[in-house]
Amino acid sequence: MLTLLNQVAYSFNVLLASMNDRSLAELALKFFPFVLLLELPLFLLVCSGILRYGLRRLREDHQREQYPSVSCIITCYSEGEDVRKTIKSLAHQIYRGPIQIIAVIDGAIQNGPTLRAALAESDHVAPLHDRALLVLPKWQRGGRVSSLNAGLKMATGQIVMALDGDTSFDNDMVANATRHFDDPDVVAVSGCLRVRNANASLVARLQALEYVLSIGAGKTGLSEFNLVNNISGAFGIFRTRFIRLLGGWDAGTAEDLDITLRIKQYFGRYPHLRIVFEPHAVGHTDAPDTWRGFWRQRLRWDGDLLYLFLRKYRRNIRPRLLGWPNFLFTLVNGVFMQVLMPFVIVLYTFVMLWYLPLGSVLGVLALVYVVYWFSVLILFGLYLIIVSERPGYDLGYLWLTPLLPAFAFANRVHSTFSLLQEASIKAHLDSSMAPWWVLRKTKF
Amino acid sequence: MPLTALSARAERQFATWADFLASGMEATGFHLPSTDPSTQDALLWQIRTSVFWPAWVALDEGAPGSRLAQLADGRQTLSDAREGAERVARARAALPYGTDGLDLEERVLHFLYLRDGARLQPLCDRHSRLLYRYPLVEALGANEDQAAQLVQSLQRRRCLEADAPIDRTRHCRQCGGAHPHYFDVCPHCRSIQIERAMALHCFTCGHVAPQADFQQESALVCPQCHARLRHIGVDYDRPLVQYACADCHHVFIETSVLTRCLDCDAVAAPDALDVRVVAPLRLAARARAMLRQNLQDDLDSDPLTSGYVPIGQFRRMLDWVLAAGRSARSQTFTLVRVATELVDQRPPVLDGEHRQRIVDELAGRIRELLDDADLCARDAHEHLWLLLPRGDATALVREIQQLVREGSPVRVHVSARRLPDERRPAMPAAQLMAQWQPGEKEG
Numbered sequence: 030m031l032t033l034l035n036q037v038a039y040s041f042n043v044l045l046a047s048m049n050d051r052s053l054a055e056l057a058l059k060f061f062p063f064v065l066l067l068e069l070p071l072f073l074l075v076c077s078g079i080l081r082y083g084l085r086r087l088r089e090d091h092q093r094e095q096y097p098s099v100s101c102i103i104t105c106y107s108e109g110e111d112v113r114k115t116i117k118s119l120a121h122q123i124y125r126g127p128i129q130i131i132a133v134i135d136g137a138i139q140n141g142p143t144l145r146a147a148l149a150e151s152d153h154v155a156p157l158h159d160r161a162l163l164v165l166p167k168w169q170r171g172g173r174v175s176s177l178n179a180g181l182k183m184a185t186g187q188i189v190m191a192l193d194g195d196t197s198f199d200n201d202m203v204a205n206a207t208r209h210f211d212d213p214d215v216v217a218v219s220g221c222l223r224v225r226n227a228n229a230s231l232v233a234r235l236q237a238l239e240y241v242l243s244i245g246a247g248k249t250g251l252s253e254f255n256l257v258n259n260i261s262g263a264f265g266i267f268r269t270r271f272i273r274l275l276g277g278w279d280a281g282t283a284e285d286l287d288i289t290l291r292i293k294q295y296f297g298r299y300p301h302l303r304i305v306f307e308p309h310a311v312g313h314t315d316a317p318d319t320w321r322g323f324w325r326q327r328l329r330w331d332g333d334l335l336y337l338f339l340r341k342y343r344r345n346i347r348p349r350l351l352g353w354p355n356f357l358f359t360l361v362n363g364v365f366m367q368v369l370m371p372f373v374i375v376l377y378t379f380v381m382l383w384y385l386p387l388g389s390v391l392g393v394l395a396l397v398y399v400v401y402w403f404s405v406l407i408l409f410g411l412y413l414i415i416v417s418e419r420p421g422y423d424l425g426y427l428w429l430t431p432l433l434p435a436f437a438f439a440n441r442v443h444s445t446f447s448l449l450q451e452a453s454i455k456a457h458l459d460s461s462m463a464p465w466w467v468l469r470k471t472k473f
Numbered sequence: 474m475p476l477t478a479l480s481a482r483a484e485r486q487f488a489t490w491a492d493f494l495a496s497g498m499e500a501t502g503f504h505l506p507s508t509d510p511s512t513q514d515a516l517l518w519q520i521r522t523s524v525f526w527p528a529w530v531a532l533d534e535g536a537p538g539s540r541l542a543q544l545a546d547g548r549q550t551l552s553d554a555r556e557g558a559e560r561v562a563r564a565r566a567a568l569p570y571g572t573d574g575l576d577l578e579e580r581v582l583h584f585l586y587l588r589d590g591a592r593l594q595p596l597c598d599r600h601s602r603l604l605y606r607y608p609l610v611e612a613l614g615a616n617e618d619q620a621a622q623l624v625q626s627l628q629r630r631r632c633l634e635a636d637a638p639i640d641r642t643r644h645c646r647q648c649g650g651a652h653p654h655y656f657d658v659c660p661h662c663r664s665i666q667i668e669r670a671m672a673l674h675c676f677t678c679g680h681v682a683p684q685a686d687f688q689q690e691s692a693l694v695c696p697q698c699h700a701r702l703r704h705i706g707v708d709y710d711r712p713l714v715q716y717a718c719a720d721c722h723h724v725f726i727e728t729s730v731l732t733r734c735l736d737c738d739a740v741a742a743p744d745a746l747d748v749r750v751v752a753p754l755r756l757a758a759r760a761r762a763m764l765r766q767n768l769q770d771d772l773d774s775d776p777l778t779s780g781y782v783p784i785g786q787f788r789r790m791l792d793w794v795l796a797a798g799r800s801a802r803s804q805t806f807t808l809v810r811v812a813t814e815l816v817d818q819r820p821p822v823l824d825g826e827h828r829q830r831i832v833d834e835l836a837g838r839i840r841e842l843l844d845d846a847d848l849c850a851r852d853a854h855e856h857l858w859l860l861l862p863r864g865d866a867t868a869l870v871r872e873i874q875q876l877v878r879e880g881s882p883v884r885v886h887v888s889a890r891r892l893p894d895e896r897r898p899a900m901p902a903a904q905l906m907a908q909w910q911p912g913e914k915e916g
Contacts, residue, residue, distance in 0.1 A: 274711050274713065274715070275705075275706065275710070275711075276705045276706070276711070279705075279706055287706070290706075291706040291710070294676075294706070294710060295710070295713070298674075298712070299713060341707060342707065344676070345676060345707065349679065350676060
C-alpha cells in the first residue's frame with residue numbers, strides 16, 4: 030500500500046515538475062495531459078465567450094422593437110398529465126405578442142390520457158388574450174420528427190418553437206428567446222435547459238450540474254462566436270420561414286443535431302447568419318433518475334453522434350458549406366472530441382494499466398482529476414457570476430463539483446461502448462424516438 | 474305606421490314623412506316603429522336633412538339594423554322617446570339664440586351639445602374616397618368631402634375630440650384617397666415581372682440553378698457534376714434566394730412592396746402613405762362650455778389661427794362700420810375677401826389636410842402685408858376676410874396676388890369692395906358676406 034502511494038506521488042510529481050526529461054516512461058505519462066491540452070483551447074474559447082457575454086450585457090441598452098407571433102409545437106407522447114404543465118407554462122408567458130400552442134399527440138390512440146390532458150387545457154387557454162391552443166392528435170405513431178413537421182404545417186407564427194411535452198418553461202422564456210429575432214440574420218435560438226427533477230436522485234443531480242455547465246455555461250460561451258454546437262431538441266426556436274425553406278425536420282433520430290448541422294450548412298455561403306444561445310430562456314425538463322435510464326439515454330445520444338458525423342454528413346463537414354470557424358469547430362469538437370476521443374482515452378487507459386505500475390496510473394489519473402476539477406470550478410464560478418439567472422439556487426450544486434470529473438470519465442468510457450454499438454449494428458435504427466418503420470426509411 | 478311625431482302637447486302618428494310635413498306639426502321628437510331597413514334609412518335621412526334636425530329620434534326596440542341607424546338616437550320604447558324629446562326640447566329652449574339660422578358647423582356642434590354622450594360615428598364605406606364618412610354631418614348639409622373637411626377643422630380647433638380609435642386608414646399623399654393597392658416588385662429594378670424560382674444548391678459542386686434544371690425524369694441530378702441528389706440537407710439544399718426578376722434577372726430573398734393609389738394612380742412606398750386614425754368624435758369639454766355661454770367666437774380661436782379676429786366679432790365690427798358709414802360718410806373702409814383654390818389635382822377633389830396647410834401658409838404671408846389697424850378673420854370656408862380702414866386697397870390686392878407665383882398648385886381669388894357703397898342696398902354684415910359680390914376692384 031505504501032509503495033502504491035509512493036508511486037502515485039512519484040508520477041504526480043514527475044508530471045508536475047519535470048518538463049525537460051525525455052525518458053520514454055515520462056513521455057507516456059505526459060500523453061494524458063496532452064489529451065487535456067487538446068481540450069484547453071475549447072475551454073479557453075468558452076471562458077472568453079462568457080466574459081465577452083458579460084461585457085456585452087453591461088453595455089446592453091437595447092429597446093425591444095418587435096413582438097413577433099410565436100407558434101410553439103409541443104411533441105407529446107406518453108407524458109400524460111405532465112403535458113398540462115407544459116401547456117400552462119406557455120399559455121401564461123409574459124409576452125406582448127400572440128402565442129399559438131400546438132400540442133401534437135403522437136399515437137393518440139394508445140396515448141389517450143395525454144390527449145385528454147391536452148384537451149382539458151383548451152378551456153383554460155381559450156379566455157386568455159392572444160393565446161390559442163390547438164390539439165393535434167396523430168392517430169398513428171410517427172415519431173418526433175413527424176410530429177414536428179405536422180405542427181409546422183399548422184404553425185402560423187413568424188417564430189416556431191420545437192418543444193418537448195415533458196418540459197415546462199419560465200414565464201419570460203418566449204420574451205427572452207424571441208428578442209434575438211429583431212436581428213434579421215438570426216435564424217435560430219437555442220434555449221437553456223435545466224433539470225426539473227434534480228432532487229430525485231444523485232444521477233439526476235449530477236445531470237443537473239452537467240446541464241448547467243455544458244448548456245448554460247458552454248453554449249453561452251460558444252454563442253458569442255456563432256459556434257453553438259446543438260440546438261436542444263427539447264427546446265429549439267426557429268424563424269418559421271427559414272425552417273420551411275429547409276423543408277422541415279428530417280426523418281431519423283437526433284433531429285436536433287441534424288437540423289443544427291443543416292442550418293450550419295448555410296453558414297459557408299451566408300456567413301452573416303447566426304444561431305444564438307439564450308441562457309435566460311429557460312426550460313425545465315425531466316432527466317432520467319436511474320443510472321440504468323441514464324446510460325440508456327446516453328447510449329442513444331452518443332450513437333447518434335457517430336451516425337450523423339461519420340455516416341449521414343461525413344461528406345458535408347467541409348469549410349465551403351460550414352464556413353471555416355464552424356468547420357474547424359465541428360471537426361475538433363464534434364468529430365474528434367466526441368467520436369474519436371473516447372476510444373483514445375479508453376485505449377490509452379488500458380495501455381497504461383498494462384505497462385505501468387498501478388500506482389503510476391493512479392497518479393496520472395489524480396493529476397487529470399485535479400486539472401478537470403479546477404477547470405470545472407472556473408467554469409462554474411464564471412457561470413454563477415456572469416450568466417446564471419438563479420445564482421443562489423445554482424450555488425447548491427457546488428458540493429457536487431468534485432464528483433463531476435469522475436462522472437465525465439465514466440461517460441467517456443460508456444461512450445466508446447455506445448459508439449461501437451452504433452458502428453456495428455446501426456443502433457440508431459432502434460431508437461425510442463420513432464417507430465422502426467419510420468427509421469428504416471432513412472437512407473443512412 | 475312609419476312614424477310617431479312627438480311634441481310637448483301632442484303625439485300623432487303619420488303614414489309618411491310628407492303627411493307629417495303637410496300637418497304643420499311642430500314636433501320635438503320622433504319614434505319610428507320597426508320597418509324594413511331601407512324605409513328606416515330614408516326616413517332618418519329625411520328627418521335629419523329637414524328643419525327638424527335637432528329633434529330626438531328613437532327607433533323602436535325591435536327595429537332592424539340599417540346603414541344609417543346611427544342617425545337615430547338609439548332604440549327606445551315610446552315613453553323613453555318622449556323623455557328624450559323633452560330633454561332635447563328643454564336644452565333647445567335654454568339656448569338664447571335658438572337653433573334656427575345656424576350654419577353647418579354650428580349645426581354639427583349644437584347637435585352634439587343637445588344630447589349627452591352623442592358621438593359622430595364614422596361609417597366605413599368602400600365607395601368613399603376617404604374610406605370612412607360621417608353620415609350625420611352629411612345629413613346636416615354637407616357633401617362627403619365637405620363633411621371630412623369640417624370634421625378635420627373642428628378637431629384641429631379642439632372642438633371635437635376622438636374616442637378610442639376603431640381603425641387606421643392609409644392615405645395617398647398626392648390625392649388623399651384611402652384606397653392604396655399593394656403589390657410586390659423586384660427590389661432592384663421595381664419591375665412587377667417577378668416570379669418564385671425554386672432554386673437548388675448542389676453540395677458536391679456548389680452549382681446553384683432553378684429546380685427545373687436539376688429535374689431528370691423522376692430524379693434530381695446536378696446538371697454540372699451529374700451527382701444524383703437524393704436527400705435534402707445531405708446532398709443539396711435550397712438557397713435563401715427564392716425570387717427572380719424576369720426584367721433585370723436579379724435574384725433576391727424578399728420582394729419589395731409598393732402601393733398604387735386606386736384614385737390617382739400615384740405609386741409610393743407603403744411608409745410614404747399618411748396614416749390617419751379613425752375614431753368616433755365627441756364634443757370637447759371646452760366647446761361644450763363655450764356653447765353653453767354662447768361664446769361662439771371663442772370656438773374659432775386656436776393656436777394656428779391666433780391673431781385673427783374671431784369671425785363673429787369680425788361680423789359685428791363690419792356691422793358697426795356699415796352703420797357708421799350710413800351716418801357719417803367721411804370715413805371709408807375696404808372689405809377684401811381672399812379665396813384659395815388648389816389646381817392641377819387629379820381627381821379635382823381637394824384633400825382637406827393638404828389644402829389646410831397651403832391656406833395656413835398663405836394666410837401667414839398675407840398677414841405680414843397688413844398694417845396694425847387692418848383686421849383679418851377667417852371663416853368656415855377657409856376664406857380670409859380683411860377689413861381695412863382706408864378706401865383704396867389696390868396696392869394690397871396686387872401684393873397678395875403676387876404672393877402666388879405662376880405654376881403654383883394654389884390659386885387665389887382676391888376681391889375687394891369699398892364701404893360704404895351707396896349704389897347697393899344696405900344689408901347686415903352676415904348677409905353681405907354670405908352673398909358676397911365684389912365691387913369695382915375685383916382681382
